[in-house]
Amino acid sequence: MEQLINLLGIASVITIFILSIVIILKMGKINELKALVESLKRSLDEMDEQAKLIVRTDMELNKTQEELDKKVTGLYALQRLSRTISTTLEEGQIFRMVEPIYLEELGFEKTCAFLWNNKEQRFALQLNIGYVEDELKSIKSFADSNKETFLDLIRNEKTISSISIPKDTLLREQFTGVFKVTDFVVSPILPKEGNKGFLFVGTQNTDITLTEGDEELITIFSNQIGQALENARLFEKTWLSQQELEKKVEERTHALQFALNEVKTISRRKTDFISAVSHELRTPLTSIKGYASILLAGKLGDLPDDVRSRLDKINRHSDELTHLVNDLLDISRIESGKVTMKMGPADLRKILEGVSDLLSVQLKERQIDFSSDLPEDASMVYADTSQISRVFINLISNAMKFTPPDGKISIRSFKLGNDAQVDVTDTGCGIPEEAQEAIFEEFYRVDNAVNQQVKGTGLGLSLVKHIIEAHKGKIWVRSRPNQGSTFSFTLPLLK
């Protein structure tokens, strides 16, 4: 029994020993686990600290991103707005172009703009978004009673905002109170000429933090308005002065038209007078020439020589006079439109052939070399054949008159667009420059040796000019004294 107890005692001692060892071992494990948990907890805390850093950095990043987004949106809106207002040329329209959507994208919901009226010494409202009538009234009276504040901004070209005006100042409170906003920007509108003013933008949204970037954007915006106003005013000014100019031109044209009519009337009277006088002259001239012819023919008996020579003179002078009267009559008829050109296809080569036949004897007598070159494509014209042959006769006779023996007369034509140009060139004494225009006037004669000897009516070139102009052509002369002259005229080519 005792042995059993001893045995049990020993066993229990062993058991206790073993258990103790197990416990000791377990304790070690527990401690190990505890340490593990501790370290896990520590790393979790560390991670949490990292998380805090991440959140704070993320917050900063997000704020920057927001700011950037806002700026990009604002810039985009500003760009579209600028494009719209810069193409507006009417002052009154410029402010109407500012639509709420642009303002919203710039980050504001309220705006108003005033221009200073120097005459009336008060601000005039130009733009309003987001204010009702009553609010506008108090804003207006605020602007007028604090006009020096606003005029200072204009004078100093300075933008102010809820960033630059410190909190708790009277001005800040007035702005936020009167304009009913929490944040705002006020920027001057500065066109170079005319009324200047200011632009106000504001927001009630407390989530938005106004930045210097916003201030810059609004300053750019108000500058754009100023620029647009300037353009519009300049345009209006230019437009007005142009209107004035046009009016003056019209008045002047009117006066000129009147004078022209006067001249026309006088000219018509002159033509009528010449025509009447010429007719009246022709009848007695015919009788004078008739009687002179009868006398010269000896039908009333023989005449003494000196009487005959006087009668010859009478006869010759009457011929000259008749010629002059006929030319005058022709001119006046063409001028008054009584003679209509018998227009039709006309061949310049044929006309010239006829004319040169007629003049060939005189050309030979004067030993003048005559040549012509009228190519086929510059020969068929639309004209009155008999009148054009008169033109050639006159021009060639003139050339002969002033070209010394052994000289040259050449005629040449060429195509010039829809016209044929004909040049009649001689190697005569030429025409002084100052007389080149006047020779086409009636009764004008160049003062030179030939003219002093050779008689002429001074009507030939005038008649030629009238005929060419009646064909809608032009005539002119190029000449240098002692080097000959070239008379050129144009006629419409046959189509």
Added chain:
Amino acid sequence: MIKVGVGFSEEKDQIAAAKEAVRHARMGIAGEKISLAMVFSTIDFAHTSLLKTLSVYMEGVPLIGCSGAAVISKKGIYKHGLIVMLFSLPAEVYFNVASVKDIKAKTPQAAGEELGEKLLYGFQNVRRDVGIILSDGLMEESSNLVYGLQDKLGKSFPIVGGCASDNLAFKKTYVYSNEEMMSDAACGIVLGGKLNFGIGVKHGWKPLGKPRRITRSTGNVVYEIDGVAAANIYEEYLASDAQQLRKELKRISILYPLGVYLPGEEEYLLRNLVSIQEDGSLVLLGNVPQDSLTRLMIGTKESCLEATKQAIEEVNRGLFGRKINFVLVFDSISRYILLGRQAEKELNIIRESLNPDAEIIGVYTYGEQAPLMAINYQGRTYSHNQTVTVLGVAG
């Protein structure tokens, strides 16, 4: 076969806009009889004359809709616009439209029950498929409205929806029901009979930092996290005091919402911050169960857009490969803000994942409703924040 037509207008005048949008939408259904209309508009169109005109031009068909910070169509995202979708439903598809007013006075739970009851009207012997609800976006306890609905329609009845929004002023949002424009209200539609649909809901925000436990909360207010004032979590992570946090509340709420761990779900349930109370408690947009694990969440543009892809995949899984006819998108305004100039990319993802002739209509919301997919939740609908919630309908 359900036929839909979408019309859009940017006309500033509400009446002209209504006319134009309806005219375009009618072209889409090519002369078929209109059964139903869904209308989303930005806040500047929210006007009774809009609904009156719509009603006249659509011969008084049932209409539901709401206001939003922006509206979505196949063609783009619009900060000013009106979008109308007309439905021509075949005889075998049933629907019922209803609304509830004065939610605050009635309590959201009771209002939800009332809406549920009205929606059930006429659905005794017909299979109910899906519910769509639109509610005032400034209602904090929208979760309770959903609970109320579920009490009538069934806990596992799938409901998708969105909370109306305004132009981020958080002043007034509207829901449209027939000719009425209402705040402090909700409207909805139950579709049944033979309808094939799939739902996708995803946000893309990832958990960050140590998991913490919500140790004290009721409804949508969290008092304590890990035994200390709930606001502590934000103060710690952002290294700023409550006052500073309040100043940047909107940004913080969108960028770093609280995430509630849902066992079995792929993503955490997100909760935006509504306010930080003086006692350090956090008021959230949507309820949070006490004792759940929570973490601070962080999102990037990439993760956000990746979530959109996944949401569409989820829709397709629900449709078992059937061709999508149209999708209804409730897209959180937070995503619009986070994506900024890349917001159109999200629409591109949706557009590219659909057939070219499938229609898209959507609105930006202050909260979304969608069922949870994991087995544990038996398809029960929850209120979500920051998600893109897509309802795709086939055939």
